[in-house]
Amino acid sequence: MAQARTQEQDQLVSSIVDDLQDRIGDGDIKIGSWIRQERIAREYGVSRTPVREALRQLEALGVVEIVANRGARVILPSLQDIAQAFEVRGVLEGHAALLAARNIGQKELDVLHGTDALFQEAAEMAGAQTEEALAQARHIWFQANGTFHTTIIVASGNRQLEMSIEALHHRIPRGLTWTALGGDVRLLKDNAEEHARISAAIEARDEETARDLTIEHSRRAQELIVMRTRDQTSSS
Amino acid sequence: MAQARTQEQDQLVSSIVDDLQDRIGDGDIKIGSWIRQERIAREYGVSRTPVREALRQLEALGVVEIVANRGARVILPSLQDIAQAFEVRGVLEGHAALLAARNIGQKELDVLHGTDALFQEAAEMAGAQTEEALAQARHIWFQANGTFHTTIIVASGNRQLEMSIEALHHRIPRGLTWTALGGDVRLLKDNAEEHARISAAIEARDEETARDLTIEHSRRAQELIVMRTRDQTSSS
DNA sequence: TCACCTTGAATTGCATCCAATCGTAGCGGG
DNA sequence: CCCGCTACGATTGGATGCAATTCAAGGTGA
Numbered sequence: 001m002a003q004a005r006t007q008e009q010d011q012l013v014s015s016i017v018d019d020l021q022d023r024i025g026d027g028d029i030k031i032g033s034w035i036r037q038e039r040i041a042r043e044y045g046v047s048r049t050p051v052r053e054a055l056r057q058l059e060a061l062g063v064v065e066i067v068a069n070r071g072a073r074v075i076l077p078s079l080q081d082i083a084q085a086f087e088v089r090g091v092l093e094g095h096a097a098l099l100a101a102r103n104i105g106q107k108e109l110d111v112l113h114g115t116d117a118l119f120q121e122a123a124e125m126a127g128a129q130t131e132e133a134l135a136q137a138r139h140i141w142f143q144a145n146g147t148f149h150t151t152i153i154v155a156s157g158n159r160q161l162e163m164s165i166e167a168l169h170h171r172i173p174r175g176l177t178w179t180a181l182g183g184d185v186r187l188l189k190d191n192a193e194e195h196a197r198i199s200a201a202i203e204a205r206d207e208e209t210a211r212d213l214t215i216e217h218s219r220r221a222q223e224l225i226v227m228r229t230r231d232q233t234s235s236s
Numbered sequence: 237m238a239q240a241r242t243q244e245q246d247q248l249v250s251s252i253v254d255d256l257q258d259r260i261g262d263g264d265i266k267i268g269s270w271i272r273q274e275r276i277a278r279e280y281g282v283s284r285t286p287v288r289e290a291l292r293q294l295e296a297l298g299v300v301e302i303v304a305n306r307g308a309r310v311i312l313p314s315l316q317d318i319a320q321a322f323e324v325r326g327v328l329e330g331h332a333a334l335l336a337a338r339n340i341g342q343k344e345l346d347v348l349h350g351t352d353a354l355f356q357e358a359a360e361m362a363g364a365q366t367e368e369a370l371a372q373a374r375h376i377w378f379q380a381n382g383t384f385h386t387t388i389i390v391a392s393g394n395r396q397l398e399m400s401i402e403a404l405h406h407r408i409p410r411g412l413t414w415t416a417l418g419g420d421v422r423l424l425k426d427n428a429e430e431h432a433r434i435s436a437a438i439e440a441r442d443e444e445t446a447r448d449l450t451i452e453h454s455r456r457a458q459e460l461i462v463m464r465t466r467d468q469t470s471s472s
Numbered sequence: 473t474c475a476c477c478t479t480g481a482a483t484t485g486c487a488t489c490c491a492a493t494c495g496t497a498g499c500g501g502g
Numbered sequence: 503c504c505c506g507c508t509a510c511g512a513t514t515g516g517a518t519g520c521a522a523t524t525c526a527a528g529g530t531g532a
Contacts, residue, residue: 011304012515012516013292013515036482036483037483037484038482038483038484046516046517047516047517047518048484048516048517048518049285049515049516049517049518050515050516052289052484052485053288053289053292054292056249056289056290056292056293056296057292057293057295057296058296059293059296060292060293060294060295060296060297061296062399068247068484068485068523069483069484069485069522069523069524070483070484070523070524070525071483071484081395081396084394084395084396084397085396087394087396087397088328088331088394088396088397088400091327091328091331092324092327092328092400095324095327158320158323158324159317159320160317160320160321160323160324160404160407161320161323161324163298163407164324164328164400164403164404167400167403168396168400171396171399248485248486249485272512272513273513273514274512274513274514282486282487283486283487283488284487284488284514285485285486285487285488286485286486286487288514288515304493304514304515305492305493305494305513305514305515306493306494306495306513306514307513307514473532474531474532475530475531475532476529476530476531476532477528477529477530477531478527478528478529478530479526479527479528479529480525480526480527480528481524481525481526481527482523482524482525482526483522483523483524483525484521484522484523484524485520485521485522485523486519486520486521486522487518487519487520487521488517488518488519488520489516489517489518489519490515490516490517490518491514491515491516491517492513492514492515492516493512493513493514493515494511494512494513494514495510495511495512495513496509496510496511496512497508497509497510497511498507498508498509498510499506499507499508499509500505500506500507500508501504501505501506501507502503502504502505502506
């Protein structure tokens with residue numbers, strides 16, 4: 001096992017970082033919980049050294065906080081943190097959409113339009129209301145949403161913008177938007193509509209509209225999340 | 237020596253990170269140069285272990301790149317990277333200015349206006365053209381510029397925005413704007429004027445103007461830097 | 473009963489050690 | 503003279519060991 005590692009060269013640390021990030025994103029590692037070096041090291045079959053380096057990176061990324069002599073804990077953002085992150089996200093992705101409207105190529109436009117159908121499909125599938133259909137709708141929506149935003153950001157052609165947005169995303173739990181949409185067909189249809197309108201504005205090379213719609217899109221998600229979180233915390 | 241360390245608790249790694257960042261920012265460690273773990277470790281009187289963790293953090297911060305089995309190198313951003321970073325910076329700080337216009341308090345407003353005189357002073361001092369006066373002008377300008385931007389960002393009240401901007405700043409060499417201004421009295425006066433206009437817009441609670449002026453301010457700095465860099469590289 | 477102290481398991485922080493890798497200088501064959 | 507190969511120094515990558523710290527449980531005395 002240690003031998004296989006010599007193949008992977010160094011990417012050991014980065015692969016641990018990526019994997020931990022995924023596990024945190026997927027909820028496998030709970031928000032606010034402690035991450036034990038020894039445990040992670042055993043899971044990956046390595047010593048604590050690379051694990052510690054990975055945790056340091058996650059700290060710099062804003063994913064965990066390291067408390068002296070206590071260890072690393074997954075950061076638990078407050079509702080205000082999340083709301084503010086969505087505001088920044090709107091500004092950044094809005095600008096990405098503006099640039100995308102200017103710079104996007106036909107190929108990427110096709111990819112963008114390809115997601116339209118997926119968003120529709122997810123919305124309709126959620127109508128079935130069965131556990132299974134919802135899970136599948138969730139999967140499709142995630143796929144489409146990821147592709148949609150990534151495509152726009154890459155199409156913007158601004159790598160610094162890309163990095164800033166990515167860093168921001170790492171600081172907020174994944175899947176919040178989907179949770180806020182809550183499988184509500186009405187909301188999902190609206191969501192699909194918003195995406196389609198943004199695509200259209202980009203295709204029409206209407207930079208300002210693409211930006212404004214994206215900001216609005218982010219703000220809507222933010223409001224849903226805030227509302228939903230308030231409901232949950234007040235009803236529990 | 238190792239005993240003294242037990243006092244400092246853990247902040248060892250973070251203090252190394254901060255210090256290295258400063259040294260890179262000040263040009264003490266050159267852009268594009270390699271950072272040798274052993275050397276840094278000796279300088280701080282520690283082993284390589286905490287140094288490596290610090291370097292991992294700097295990697296995550298986008299300050300250095302770590303090449304497998306070769307070490308850490310201070311990232312050398314291309315002119316395009318810098319231009320794009322300034323564009324993003326304009327968008328982010330523009331939004332910060334907008335929020336600041338909404339949320340700033342009297343105390344912070346005073347701080348902001350306090351910088352007006354400093355910018356003026358720096359501009360006039362640069363007129364002397366002596367080596368000494370320039371160095372002092374540089375110092376005053378840096379002080380004022382740091383205070384100005386920090387105040388606006390903090391006054392925005394959005395911590396995620398603050399973090400995003402800070403992260404962005406770490407990715408571009410410091411002092412570029414000053415270099416681009418090049419001690420030119422005319423440019424420095426313009427620069428002072430721009431700052432004053434932004435302050436005024438914020439005080440007047442004119443959110444959109446504050447934002448637009450800030451974006452324009454960033455764009456102007458970007459253009460100066462691009463021009464100046466082009467000149468330097470073509471004339472050498 | 474309760475405050476306070478002690479003790480020990482769990483865990484982290486750092487140092488040290490060894491293996492793996494890279495770049496280069498030197499060497500020999502063509 | 504040049505190309506390729508090898509050996510070696512410099513350096514990094516990861517494992518291990520040990521001291522320091524934290525937290526909690528148990529014990530002691532008033």
